[in-house]
Amino acid sequence: MHRNHVATASVALVLLFLALGCGEGQNPVQQYGKEVIDAKGRVERVRAQADMKALETAIQQYYVENGRFPASLTELALVQNQRIDISLYAYDPATGNIQLR
Numbered sequence: 001m002h003r004n005h006v007a008t009a010s011v012a013l014v015l016l017f018l019a020l021g022c023g024e025g026q027n028p029v030q031q032y033g034k035e036v037i038d039a040k041g042r043v044e045r046v047r048a049q050a051d052m053k054a055l056e057t058a059i060q061q062y063y064v065e066n067g068r069f070p071a072s073l074t075e076l077a078l079v080q081n082q083r084i085d086i087s088l089y090a091y092d093p094a095t096g097n098i099q100l101r
Contacts, residue, residue, distance in 0.1 A: 048100055051084045059096045069096035 058078040062070050071093050073079050073086040090099045 048085075048088050052089060052098060052100060054078055054082075055084065055086075055089065055098055059098065063096060069093050073098075 055073065055076065055078065058076045059069060062076060070076055073089065073091050078084070079086060088101055090101050091097070
């Protein structure tokens with residue numbers, strides 16, 4: 001009978017530790033993982049918007065210097081000198097308009 005109480009108490013303790021360890025607020029990955037992923041997404045959007053402003057300025061400068069809009073974003077010195085992911089943008093060379101995809 002003593003062994004049953006020890007076994008039952010041991011199982012109860014293991015279950016208690018599991019419940020406490022997995023409880024809400026105890027697991028940092030569960031608690032903060034979504035927040036970190038959301039923050040990363042916000043940072044990427046802000047950077048894409050800032051890069052778009054830089055691209056708009058470069059497109060206008062290109063137009064002033066060449067009398068036409070660049071045929072593609074790869075013609076811009078800004079893109080050649082910096083790592084801007086131009087696949088994030090839809091560009092119309094007829095109008096010089098650029099948008100986030």
